[in-house]
Amino acid sequence: MQIKAINPNTTLEMTENIGKVADQYTDASTDVVAVSPENGPISIESYYDDYLAIPGLLKEIRTDEEEFDAFINACWGDPGINACREVTDKPVVGIAEASMYVANMLGATFSVATVLPRVKDLVKETVRTTGLESQCASVRCTDLSVVETETARDAACEALLEASHQAIEEDGAEVICLGCAGMSKLDVELEEELPVPVIDSVAAAAVLAEGLAKLGKTTSKVMTYKSPEPKEIKGYPNIFQFGEVSVTPSD
Amino acid sequence: MQIKAINPNTTLEMTENIGKVADQYTDASTDVVAVSPENGPISIESYYDDYLAIPGLLKEIRTDEEEFDAFINACWGDPGINACREVTDKPVVGIAEASMYVANMLGATFSVATVLPRVKDLVKETVRTTGLESQCASVRCTDLSVVETETARDAACEALLEASHQAIEEDGAEVICLGCAGMSKLDVELEEELPVPVIDSVAAAAVLAEGLAKLGKTTSKVMTYKSPEPKEIKGYPNIFQFGEVSVTPSD
Amino acid sequence: MQIKAINPNTTLEMTENIGKVADQYTDASTDVVAVSPENGPISIESYYDDYLAIPGLLKEIRTDEEEFDAFINACWGDPGINACREVTDKPVVGIAEASMYVANMLGATFSVATVLPRVKDLVKETVRTTGLESQCASVRCTDLSVVETETARDAACEALLEASHQAIEEDGAEVICLGCAGMSKLDVELEEELPVPVIDSVAAAAVLAEGLAKLGKTTSKVMTYKSPEPKEIKGYPNIFQFGEVSVTPSD
Amino acid sequence: MQIKAINPNTTLEMTENIGKVADQYTDASTDVVAVSPENGPISIESYYDDYLAIPGLLKEIRTDEEEFDAFINACWGDPGINACREVTDKPVVGIAEASMYVANMLGATFSVATVLPRVKDLVKETVRTTGLESQCASVRCTDLSVVETETARDAACEALLEASHQAIEEDGAEVICLGCAGMSKLDVELEEELPVPVIDSVAAAAVLAEGLAKLGKTTSKVMTYKSPEPKEIKGYPNIFQFGEVSVTPSD
Amino acid sequence: MQIKAINPNTTLEMTENIGKVADQYTDASTDVVAVSPENGPISIESYYDDYLAIPGLLKEIRTDEEEFDAFINACWGDPGINACREVTDKPVVGIAEASMYVANMLGATFSVATVLPRVKDLVKETVRTTGLESQCASVRCTDLSVVETETARDAACEALLEASHQAIEEDGAEVICLGCAGMSKLDVELEEELPVPVIDSVAAAAVLAEGLAKLGKTTSKVMTYKSPEPKEIKGYPNIFQFGEVSVTPSD
Amino acid sequence: MQIKAINPNTTLEMTENIGKVADQYTDASTDVVAVSPENGPISIESYYDDYLAIPGLLKEIRTDEEEFDAFINACWGDPGINACREVTDKPVVGIAEASMYVANMLGATFSVATVLPRVKDLVKETVRTTGLESQCASVRCTDLSVVETETARDAACEALLEASHQAIEEDGAEVICLGCAGMSKLDVELEEELPVPVIDSVAAAAVLAEGLAKLGKTTSKVMTYKSPEPKEIKGYPNIFQFGEVSVTPSD
Known part of the structure; x- marks a missing residue:
């Protein structure tokens, strides 16, 4: 089996770590290919970053799409997940939804411990879109940037511990979802x-x-996840085209 | 890995089929043990049946609990799932919640096609408890009893086709969840x-x-899924006891 | 008029108190018969206890069902209330729903003051199932076990006072529902x-x-509360049988 | 015991019928006094009618308030019920909320069968304010005016039968609430x-x-139902005044 | 263009201020006429006040209705707004809904800073009726009466600052709506x-x-906002009559 | 005053029409500049199109941002509206939210009449994000593509009439929102x-x-709409950069 794990941001250290973790938890016979878009922000910490990352993410799904059995959208926010499902019929799993489903089977409530306060609304929207709003005890932000979750592991652990304690003691959380791909592997230390x-x-x-x-x-x-309608898409490379309509290449 | 799949009703043909299907979709190295409670209704088609099945189901989780890595609660209604999570710390997965999570990753909405009309409220409560109410396009009942889903496969297929067509065309369903363990394997024909x-x-x-x-x-x-409080439980066998308090055996 | 008040747990002191209170508030010409199941936990403090109490509770409704005009399900959690409504067509009233309806007519919001923290989720589910979630300001737990609400009245009062003050001052509660049958009669002191x-x-x-x-x-x-479907129910006494299908007696 | 049943509209035939029904279902020792405001619309079929009826209704609660043990607000819409609760500390029960609580104890869902289509939004708001929105299968309107429910009993019965059948068969209603005080007593024929x-x-x-x-x-x-703040209320009779502030009499 | 801004309470200083502010923000060619009902409470601080203000407010809409292009209902609570929409087909805008729409376009969440704690439920109902409940971070009350918002501007500013700081820092508010017409113009100082x-x-x-x-x-x-049904309305002046039915004048 | 109306798709005929309509309804002294992104799909009919349009839309807000007093996001779906609010502090108004606020002030419910069935989920998400879900009677799709709303006005009118009639008669809609910028000006004919x-x-x-x-x-x-965090954004032109971090230009 071939799984493509796409890190929607362009920080390759994070991509590498994502690949290792996905590999560790899947069967020996399953190959995980971890990639990043060529273009886009080095981290996703706002709606702005989120939207600028999506075209590159969609391109990565299209590239050699037929070689893969499933895709992972590896940013907690599941950016553009509905469009990902339009451009392929292979299953696409977002790390946000996946973590919430798992949490919902292990506890009566969960909280999300995540990065900067400004992403709180984005994280809440992700919870709501997935549908598990009433199981979510809280979203607890820290002062960590996304990059720091990779480069400052000790400080990240410290901050996540504090946020998790608040979620458990003040908000009644029974499970903690780590709300950023960069936090991958920290679950062991935190537990x-x-x-x-x-x-x-x-x-x-x-x-x-x-x-x-x-x-x-x-x-x-x-219906909703039909292949995109064939049409001209100005200024995007050919790989973005669906159907017979010619696309104006970027200049 | 050892997984115990518990059919909460006492119809052994259904248990056997559940075991085969669970075996088919798990790794070669995973053993699936499929069991039914000794006592309880032969099918679950009302709240009454549901509650009478739960003690036997809980007993099955307790029996040799340490030998298993995970449990499956194989009735669409996930009966007593919260109590299942109290009596073991191994993961317990309900077939209702599992099917809804899978559906939610494959389509923007899903419908449940299920047995007799009287279970509609029970099925809706299950959807609501899991949290995916706003993704559920409808619950479509048929005239099938639970036992007929096993014993009258052609009629079952027919009825589920009709219910599914209504769900897709009238309710906007993009995925169909088969709402009864007895319907297992019918997905192939229906698709x-x-x-x-x-x-x-x-x-x-x-x-x-x-x-x-x-x-x-x-x-x-x-918190919620703590091990049950130690206390006397009159008239139940010893296996139902938690902690040091003596239990009055049934007479 | 004959009303049967069923205490779903097997602590007879509590049953007796429930009978006295129900008698006190009904007409002189109304007889209240208070009973407990023969089998089941001595108190309900988890989903586990809740489900183990239900078969006995259902049996109590079936026993001489025709002699009663109405039934009371006297555990705050209204265990198995939907199944109670399947096995009789006489009205069945849960003490949880009843207290919330009364509260909703006396204040703009209510809080539930109840026993151990672990029941919070169970209590919230009860509120949600009844439908009055948006009127519920909070569920406030104490360190009281169910048995202590009967055996340690002063401590119970103390703990409920503290929980109620928090509910009123921090959560905006305008009415307090006492969330356990064992707390019956404490309303006078608390007020x-x-x-x-x-x-x-x-x-x-x-x-x-x-x-x-x-x-x-x-x-x-x-529809939902139809009499249970006739079927074999293995290992349960005959009184659990509906319709013509023979039931295997317990051994 | 003394109960005052207030018909918020000014049609005395309806008031009389309300009094008879309330009397019939209460104890022999309970006196029911049924009244209407002196001023206001002869029926409530719009938000406009609703608001014009409220001052008269509030005045009726104030009049000899100390002589009564409880009040009934006898219009399905429970007009001004929150203000009623401000002007007395005796219990006030709206017929809408009461019928929904009763329905909620007898079936898994209920529908409201009521008068003209234009009241649908008002009725839905009443359901939502009470909190039982998710139990309400539908609001089914007829072509009946409020007055016709009293003066054209046969036609009313016919129309309500049709609306009820639609609610049961198309919307899944398990109980019907008659959504107008003028329909009182029709339950027998309809059942x-x-x-x-x-x-x-x-x-x-x-x-x-x-x-x-x-x-x-x-x-x-x-909090919410505190007695109204003392203040000048221009153009209203003295009985509308709370506290020491003088009120300008109407001219 | 002619806009009539109706202050539903009878405090003329407030009416005057409302007129000035509405004038300031509309085009030079737009005339704003600010009025108060002749009868009714001098301020709205309870459901009671709210309902007693509505008849006078409705009368103000009816008076010379054809001369105006739009109406403003200038009490944060939008009293009787649905009835206002029945009695005219000109647009009617409530200050509560207007402020929430504006807030919703400027921030991800808003809080309402308002007068006495007892209005909290009324304010929340207003938010819920408008539909923006999930965007509302909190309702923060002060100890200010409505009249004090006009007569004690410094104290009002102080109290609103404190409430706003709590809303921003504790509740996550990103915009503040001033929840009383008397607070008009304080936005400048507060910002x-x-x-x-x-x-x-x-x-x-x-x-x-x-x-x-x-x-x-x-x-x-x-449908909902049809002109009121023609009918007798006892004790109300002729201007309250719709259609051909004669109205009994007040005595 | 200067308002920039951005048509997120790249069909210039539609942009021109948008500009004319915006001009028609604003003051004579207000200049409306209508633009389209250079790059992106010629119409937005899927999540895919939506996301590919957003970078170009954001660039249009950044271009000469300081010269404008407000921005219009002219696609019914309000694509990337939260990111638009991050990149400028000038007010940004989406045509979806604007039309729903207006509808909510004119009727008790509204429906959206829009293009192809596949956008139904996207449109519903837009309604939900704005917050007016409970006021929305339905989303009614047609067989119209976005381009046809411009190029086949008669067929568009026909299809929208049919969808609107269904919304009014079957779903109880009291106002119709035209759910596509291409339908601008058709309101007159439809009314x-x-x-x-x-x-x-x-x-x-x-x-x-x-x-x-x-x-x-x-x-x-x-908080949520803070200016984007300064960071490297690979492969995007300089105008996409915030703060001091250098951006790799596209090659």
């Missing part, structure tokens, strides 16, 4: 200090993507 | 006739239970 | 110290059960 | 033709008002 | 001290009312 | 045939954008 399960969202997505592929199911193409 | 993915709930639960076990996560014991 | 009405849930259920019987209305049997 | 309980909202309110009075509870005065 | 936009609700309503009039749209008369 | 107000979404946005600018309010920069 040593916390009385609740901590979900590594990339790991959760890896087992779910593999599971969906084993089920042999494909994305519904009957 | 031949329908334009949308059809989810075999037992298969969905099998890959999720295996996935949770691979993640190495256990149920949160910090 | 002396608190600026808001305090609802004795058993008393509330008593007047509502009597009221429903006076209206002469019976439970709707058109 | 002969329908497979579900039909709630006479005035009767439901009568037993609940009596029940609340028996509980000895009063309206919470801690 | 000097606060890091977020502060909405003058009267100003917001003025630009929206003018905007609706420019669009040339009128209120939908197809 | 001749329909009994309800029809909202031209571009016109609605024009009066609201002008209104917000008159209020002198700016977007809240305290």
